Amino acid sequence: MTVSALRMESDRAAALDILAARFGSRFSRGAEIRRQHANTVNWMANQPPDAVIFVTSTEEVAEIVRVAVAHHVPLIPFGTGTGLEGHVNAPFGGISVDLSQMNRIVAVRPEDLDCTVEAGVTRRQLNEHLRDQGLFFPIDPGADASLGGMAATRASGTNAVRYGTMRDNVVNLTAVMADGSVIRTASRARKSSAGYDLTRLLVGSEGTLGIITEVTLRLAGIPEAMSAGVCAFPSVDDACNATILTIQSGIPIARIELLDTLMIRATNAFAGLGLPETPHLFVEFHGSAASVEEQAALFGEIAASFGGGGYQSTTRPEERTKLWQARHDAYFAARGLRPGAQVIATDACVPISRLAECVHETIADIAETGLIAPIVGHVGDGNFHVQVMIDTDNAEEIRAAEGFLARLSKRAIGMEGTCTGEHGVGQGKRRYLELEHGPALAPMRAIKAALDPLGILNPGKILPD
Amino acid sequence: MTVSALRMESDRAAALDILAARFGSRFSRGAEIRRQHANTVNWMANQPPDAVIFVTSTEEVAEIVRVAVAHHVPLIPFGTGTGLEGHVNAPFGGISVDLSQMNRIVAVRPEDLDCTVEAGVTRRQLNEHLRDQGLFFPIDPGADASLGGMAATRASGTNAVRYGTMRDNVVNLTAVMADGSVIRTASRARKSSAGYDLTRLLVGSEGTLGIITEVTLRLAGIPEAMSAGVCAFPSVDDACNATILTIQSGIPIARIELLDTLMIRATNAFAGLGLPETPHLFVEFHGSAASVEEQAALFGEIAASFGGGGYQSTTRPEERTKLWQARHDAYFAARGLRPGAQVIATDACVPISRLAECVHETIADIAETGLIAPIVGHVGDGNFHVQVMIDTDNAEEIRAAEGFLARLSKRAIGMEGTCTGEHGVGQGKRRYLELEHGPALAPMRAIKAALDPLGILNPGKILPD
Structure with missing residues (x-):
C-alpha cells in the first residue's frame, strides 16, 4: 500500500458520504454487516471495512472505483467471504464491494460449451441452472463460492486433475480496473495469440489488479x-x-x-x-x-x-x-x-x-x-x-x-x-512469496504499481511489504 | 518504442563494439546472417538487425540486456525464424539474440510428466529424445519451431483440441527481463495460487516483456x-x-x-x-x-x-x-x-x-x-x-x-x-488489436511500460503505435 492511500480521514469520510448518498440502502456502515464482510472463517483477525456497498452492475463498480480513486480509499471485492487466507479483510479500512447481488446468469451457450455469468453467481447456482441442458461447470472448491471469487483466487478442487483449475476454465473476464475503466480481457474464442493474456493475469490476482464483475466459463458435458x-x-x-x-x-x-x-x-x-x-x-x-x-x-x-x-x-x-x-x-x-x-x-x-x-x-x-x-x-x-x-x-x-x-x-x-x-x-501466505518467487517478485510488484498506482485495490494482499 | 530508444547512432555503435569484443565469433554483422535473422518466410519486408549474437546461456542473455539497457539498443529474440507475422523483424535495428545454440534438454522427469529445456530446443528434437521413454510433447504448430519461440507466440496446432496450447502446457519459464534480472516465473507444481501468473503473461508476449531462455513443459504419455x-x-x-x-x-x-x-x-x-x-x-x-x-x-x-x-x-x-x-x-x-x-x-x-x-x-x-x-x-x-x-x-x-x-x-x-x-x-496483426481489445489495450500498454520502460524488447511488435 502506498503512502498516498493513507490520506486524511476527512477525505475518506467525504468519499463515504458521496457513496452513501449514491447507493442509499445498498450502502451500509452497520457494525455487524462490516464484521461479516471481513474474515470470519478462521483464526485470522476480523478486520472490517469502513462500509459495505451491495452493487448490482459493472457500471456501479466503475462509479465506486472513480470515487475511491479521487479520495484514495481502499476497495475490497467480496463474493461469499469463503476465502481462507484473509482475502476479504480490510487492514487499511476502506469499502467492501459486495458482488453477491450481481447473480445473473447472462448467457449459456451449449453449442460453444461456455456461459457468461455475473461475478456473484455461485457454482451451485450455476450447476443447478445447467443441469437440464446436460452441462456442468466442473470446478468445485468445496465451498459454494462465487464464480468471481473463484476466478480471483484461481480456485480449483477435487475435479481439477481432469478438468483443470480456474486458470484453464475462464474464457474471459469483465473487470473494472483501478482507473475506473471497464475491460473485457479476451474474446470468446477458445484460443488466441492476440496480445498479453490479461485473463490469466487477473485470474488469481485476488482483487489487487482489478475487480472482476463478469466471467465467461468453459463448460463440460455431464x-x-x-x-x-x-x-x-x-x-x-x-x-x-x-x-x-x-x-x-x-x-x-x-x-x-x-x-x-x-x-x-x-x-x-x-x-x-x-x-x-x-x-x-x-x-x-x-x-x-x-x-x-x-x-x-x-x-x-x-x-x-x-x-x-x-x-x-x-x-x-x-x-x-x-x-x-x-x-x-x-x-x-x-x-x-x-x-x-x-x-x-x-x-x-x-x-x-x-x-x-x-x-x-x-x-x-x-x-x-x-x-x-x-x-x-x-x-x-x-x-x-x-x-x-x-x-x-x-x-x-x-x-x-x-x-x-x-x-x-x-x-x-x-x-x-x-x-x-x-x-x-x-x-x-504473503510471507512465503519471497522464498517461492525470488526475483520474480519484482515484475509482480511492477505490474501492481502500473495497474493500481494508488494501491487502492485490496491493499495488504498477495505482495509482501 | 519510446523516443529514448532512438538515441544517437554513436551510442548504438558503442554497444555493438562492446558486444563484438565480448562474443567474438558468436557476434556477426554479416549482411547475409542479418538478413536470415529477419523475416524470410513470406511477403512481409525483411528488416534486418544491426547484428546477431549466438548465445549459449541465460547469463549471456542477461549480459546482453544490460549492455542494451545502458545504450538503448533494441533486442529481438530469435529461435528458428519460422514466425509468420514478422516477429523477428528489426524495424528499429538492434541486435538479434539467436537462442538456437541453447539447445540442451536440461531434464526429463517421467515421474512428473514434465521436462525442462533450453529455449532453442526444437519440438522434433525434444520428441526424438522422449520417444524411448514412452512420452511426447503434444504441441505441433507444423514448423519445427523452437520451444522458446513456441512459448513466446503461444503456439498450438493440430493437437490443441485435446492437449491444449502452449498456454496450457508451459509449467514455468526462465526469462531475462528488460532490467537484466533473471526470473523463474513459477515452481514446478502443477497448479498454484501463489501470486500473479507470470508464466501465462510471458507466454504469447512475443519477446516484448522478457527473453525466454528456458521452458518447463508438461508431457503426455504416448x-x-x-x-x-x-x-x-x-x-x-x-x-x-x-x-x-x-x-x-x-x-x-x-x-x-x-x-x-x-x-x-x-x-x-x-x-x-x-x-x-x-x-x-x-x-x-x-x-x-x-x-x-x-x-x-x-x-x-x-x-x-x-x-x-x-x-x-x-x-x-x-x-x-x-x-x-x-x-x-x-x-x-x-x-x-x-x-x-x-x-x-x-x-x-x-x-x-x-x-x-x-x-x-x-x-x-x-x-x-x-x-x-x-x-x-x-x-x-x-x-x-x-x-x-x-x-x-x-x-x-x-x-x-x-x-x-x-x-x-x-x-x-x-x-x-x-x-x-x-x-x-x-x-x-497489430492494426487489429484496438478493434479486438478496445479498453483492454490500456492495461497491456501499462504492463509493457512497467516491465520494459525503455522499450528495448522487440519494439514494433504486438501493441499498435
Whole structure:
C-alpha cells in the first residue's frame, strides 16, 4: 500500500458520504454487516471495512472505483467471504464491494460449451441452472463460492486433475480496473495469440489488479457414465504411489482424493462410513460406460499393486453421492475431532513425484508438534490440505501451529512446489512469496504499481511489504 | 518504442563494439546472417538487425540486456525464424539474440510428466529424445519451431483440441527481463495460487516483456492406441457442423482438421492421395484400444449424419503417417496451386458455433476477391488458416490480398473471435488489436511500460503505435 492511500480521514469520510448518498440502502456502515464482510472463517483477525456497498452492475463498480480513486480509499471485492487466507479483510479500512447481488446468469451457450455469468453467481447456482441442458461447470472448491471469487483466487478442487483449475476454465473476464475503466480481457474464442493474456493475469490476482464483475466459463458435458470407489492402503506412501502411477499411466481420472488415517477416523464418526482406519483414496471416473469400466479396472490393478484393499467401484448415484458428501464434509468431520477448536485450513502443492515424501514428512511434523491435524488432498495434482485444529486461547498452541504452517510452506517450496495450490495468498501466505518467487517478485510488484498506482485495490494482499 | 530508444547512432555503435569484443565469433554483422535473422518466410519486408549474437546461456542473455539497457539498443529474440507475422523483424535495428545454440534438454522427469529445456530446443528434437521413454510433447504448430519461440507466440496446432496450447502446457519459464534480472516465473507444481501468473503473461508476449531462455513443459504419455481417418463432406458447412457436434458430444478427439475443396485438390496433386474433390475432415483419436475404437465409431455416426462419406479409420502406423504427412505438407501442396507465388499464411479463430458461418463467408470473400487461397483448419478449436497465394510484383493483387486479410480479421472479431488463434500478432496483426481489445489495450500498454520502460524488447511488435 502506498503512502498516498493513507490520506486524511476527512477525505475518506467525504468519499463515504458521496457513496452513501449514491447507493442509499445498498450502502451500509452497520457494525455487524462490516464484521461479516471481513474474515470470519478462521483464526485470522476480523478486520472490517469502513462500509459495505451491495452493487448490482459493472457500471456501479466503475462509479465506486472513480470515487475511491479521487479520495484514495481502499476497495475490497467480496463474493461469499469463503476465502481462507484473509482475502476479504480490510487492514487499511476502506469499502467492501459486495458482488453477491450481481447473480445473473447472462448467457449459456451449449453449442460453444461456455456461459457468461455475473461475478456473484455461485457454482451451485450455476450447476443447478445447467443441469437440464446436460452441462456442468466442473470446478468445485468445496465451498459454494462465487464464480468471481473463484476466478480471483484461481480456485480449483477435487475435479481439477481432469478438468483443470480456474486458470484453464475462464474464457474471459469483465473487470473494472483501478482507473475506473471497464475491460473485457479476451474474446470468446477458445484460443488466441492476440496480445498479453490479461485473463490469466487477473485470474488469481485476488482483487489487487482489478475487480472482476463478469466471467465467461468453459463448460463440460455431464458424462454419460460416472463410477466412484474407495480403496484402503497400508500407508500414506502406498496411497501416494498408487496416485502417481495412476497419473503416469494416463488414466483420465476425474477425482483422486487422499484421506489420511486421522481424517478417515473423523469421517467415520461424522458420516458413519465404517471404513477401516488407514489412509484411503476416494476416486471417480467420468466417460462412456465402457471407458469408465476400463478406467476403474486399471485403477484397481494399480491400487492392488500398492497393497490397496477393499476396492470396489460403483456407478449407483446414491452410493457415489454418499461417498462424495463424506469427502465434502471433511471440514466439518475434522471439527468433530476437537469440538470447539478453531480450524486452520491450509494447502500446499508439489510435483507429484515428491508427494509421498512431502505428505510423509508433514505427518511426522504434525506428530512431533503435537497438533491435531488431519490431511485430505487432491493428490492427482500433488495438492494436499492440512486442517489444523487449535485452541485459539492457547498462545503456545498458536505458536506451534504457526511454526508448523511455516515449515509446511517451506517444505513444499523446497520440493519445487508452491506454498498454495488453490487457497491463494491473501494475508496468510504473503510471507512465503519471497522464498517461492525470488526475483520474480519484482515484475509482480511492477505490474501492481502500473495497474493500481494508488494501491487502492485490496491493499495488504498477495505482495509482501 | 519510446523516443529514448532512438538515441544517437554513436551510442548504438558503442554497444555493438562492446558486444563484438565480448562474443567474438558468436557476434556477426554479416549482411547475409542479418538478413536470415529477419523475416524470410513470406511477403512481409525483411528488416534486418544491426547484428546477431549466438548465445549459449541465460547469463549471456542477461549480459546482453544490460549492455542494451545502458545504450538503448533494441533486442529481438530469435529461435528458428519460422514466425509468420514478422516477429523477428528489426524495424528499429538492434541486435538479434539467436537462442538456437541453447539447445540442451536440461531434464526429463517421467515421474512428473514434465521436462525442462533450453529455449532453442526444437519440438522434433525434444520428441526424438522422449520417444524411448514412452512420452511426447503434444504441441505441433507444423514448423519445427523452437520451444522458446513456441512459448513466446503461444503456439498450438493440430493437437490443441485435446492437449491444449502452449498456454496450457508451459509449467514455468526462465526469462531475462528488460532490467537484466533473471526470473523463474513459477515452481514446478502443477497448479498454484501463489501470486500473479507470470508464466501465462510471458507466454504469447512475443519477446516484448522478457527473453525466454528456458521452458518447463508438461508431457503426455504416448497413447496406447491411435486411430486416424479421413471423411469427405458435401460442403464446408457439413464438415463444420460435424465438428461442432463431435466437440459437443464430448468425444476426446485428438485432431480434427478441415481441408476445403481447393486444399484437397492441392494435396491430391502434391501427395497423391486420390481423395474426392470435396471438403474433408482428417481426424485422429488417442487412448486405449477400446476407447479409440469407441471414439472412431461415434465420430463415424456423427459424420454420416452430415453426409460424410467414405469414412474409414485405421490404426496402422504407415497409413496414419501418410495421412498426417499430407496434412503437414499442406503449405507446400498449396504452393503447387500457383508455382512461383508468394504465400501469405494467416489465421483466425471464432467460437465453434460461428465456425461454419465464418469459413463459409471467408470462402465467398475469396471467390469474390478473385484470390487463390485454400483453407485448412484446426476446426475443433474454431481455428482456421487461409493460405493466400499472390504475385508480389502485382500491386493490385497485393491490395486485394490486404483487403481480404483485413476483412478476415474483422469478420472473426465480429463473431466474438480473435484475429489470430495461434500465429501471433507480430507486425502483421497489430492494426487489429484496438478493434479486438478496445479498453483492454490500456492495461497491456501499462504492463509493457512497467516491465520494459525503455522499450528495448522487440519494439514494433504486438501493441499498435
